[in-house]
Amino acid sequence: MSVALRYLDSAADDATRLATRLGIPAHLITQHRFPDGEIAVNVAPTAATTILYLPLDQPNDKLVTILFAAEALRREGCSRLVLLAPYLCYMRQDVAFRPGDAISQKAMGRLLAGLVDRVITVDPHLHRTPRLGDVFPGIAADELSAMPAIAAALRGTLDPDTVVVGPDSESQQWVDALAKLIGTRSAVAQKIRHGDRSVEIALPDASAIAGRPALLVDDIVSSGGTLIACTRALLGAGATSVDAVITHALFPPAMLRDFAAAGIRSIRSTHTVPHPTNAIMLDELFVETLQGEIGKTTKETRA
Numbered sequence: 092m093s094v095a096l097r098y099l100d101s102a103a104d105d106a107t108r109l110a111t112r113l114g115i116p117a118h119l120i121t122q123h124r125f126p127d128g129e130i131a132v133n134v135a136p137t138a139a140t141t142i143l144y145l146p147l148d149q150p151n152d153k154l155v156t157i158l159f160a161a162e163a164l165r166r167e168g169c170s171r172l173v174l175l176a177p178y179l180c181y182m183r184q185d186v187a188f189r190p191g192d193a194i195s196q197k198a199m200g201r202l203l204a205g206l207v208d209r210v211i212t213v214d215p216h217l218h219r220t221p222r223l224g225d226v227f228p229g230i231a232a233d234e235l236s237a238m239p240a241i242a243a244a245l246r247g248t249l250d251p252d253t254v255v256v257g258p259d260s261e262s263q264q265w266v267d268a269l270a271k272l273i274g275t276r277s278a279v280a281q282k283i284r285h286g287d288r289s290v291e292i293a294l295p296d297a298s299a300i301a302g303r304p305a306l307l308v309d310d311i312v313s314s315g316g317t318l319i320a321c322t323r324a325l326l327g328a329g330a331t332s333v334d335a336v337i338t339h340a341l342f343p344p345a346m347l348r349d350f351a352a353a354g355i356r357s358i359r360s361t362h363t364v365p366h367p368t369n370a371i372m373l374d375e376l377f378v379e380t381l382q383g384e385i386g387k388t389t390k391e392t393r394a
């Protein structure tokens with residue numbers, strides 16, 4: 092069997108745990124940074140099928156690493172390259188808001204589709220793009236949902252009066268999925284974004300929140316502006332407590348103090364981005380999704 096998983100130091104624990112579950116070897120992608128800032132990448136030993144496990148937070152260097160790793164792997168005989176990017180970067184700009192804006196979602200899609208055979212990610216922020224496959228022309232693209240794992244982690248811990256709340260229309264999909272899985276009420280707020288760190292939140296029906304615990308659900312927390320504005324709106328509407336569950340924790344851990352000061356009781360995230368709030372594991376989901384890759388390669392090797 093020639094299947095291996097490759098990873099970067101920043102996600103070593105998650106990557107090696109997954110490889111162990113899959114029963115395949117895990118190797119670090121070694122890198123060297125030259126004095127001028129350029130990067131050299133080494134991927135020895137190579138395998139016929141390579142799974143690149145790369146959470147694409149802080150993405151700029153990592154994209155260069157994928158570019159170079161793909162070059163080396165292909166040249167050395169890798170016939171199948173699967174990118175498992177639990178968090179997929181540059182998805183949030185899906186249209187040109189002003190003339191001349193780069194549509195990062197499109198550019199990223201074309202770049203990665205030219206390098207790998209399959210992209211797997213979790214809760215991508217596609218907004219107006221209907222499917223992940225539309226971002227990646229000509230290759231397989233798997234859009235996994237963290238909501239079943241989040242629901243499993245929450246089951247039995249919630250007050251039955253809890254209202255699952257999302258901050259904006261984009262979050263409707265996650266709110267609906269989670270509320271259905273855990274059997275609670277739900278509500279979706281309206282968000283107006285004024286800038287990178289400045290948002291305004293309006294709750295459509297404050298009476299649905301008053302006197303109940305609120306569970307905020309969102310895909311991404313980055314500047315924290317959305318989470319804080321939404322918490323203030325919920326507490327202002329009479330929520331008895333606010334807890335948050337998120338898929339991708341992109342915020343600096345020091346910001347947890349600001350969240351606590353705003354009245355957020357707890358924040359739990361999945362491990363799509365390594366972070367101190369990681370509490371919801373997606374290993375099972377990744378194993379199920381990747382099992383076919385290993386089965387297929389084993390069959391091809393035997394044939």
Ligand SMILES: O=P(O)(O)OC[C@H]1O[C@H](OP(=O)(O)OP(=O)(O)O)[C@H](O)[C@@H]1O
Pocket residue numbers: 183216218258259261284287288290309310311312313314315316317318
């Ligand atoms: O922590 P923050 O910096 O506030 O960022 C997080 C928010 O940003 C994203 O939505 P975005 O505002 O990009 O919405 P859109 O793509 O739906 O316009 C995401 O869904 C969160 O709600």
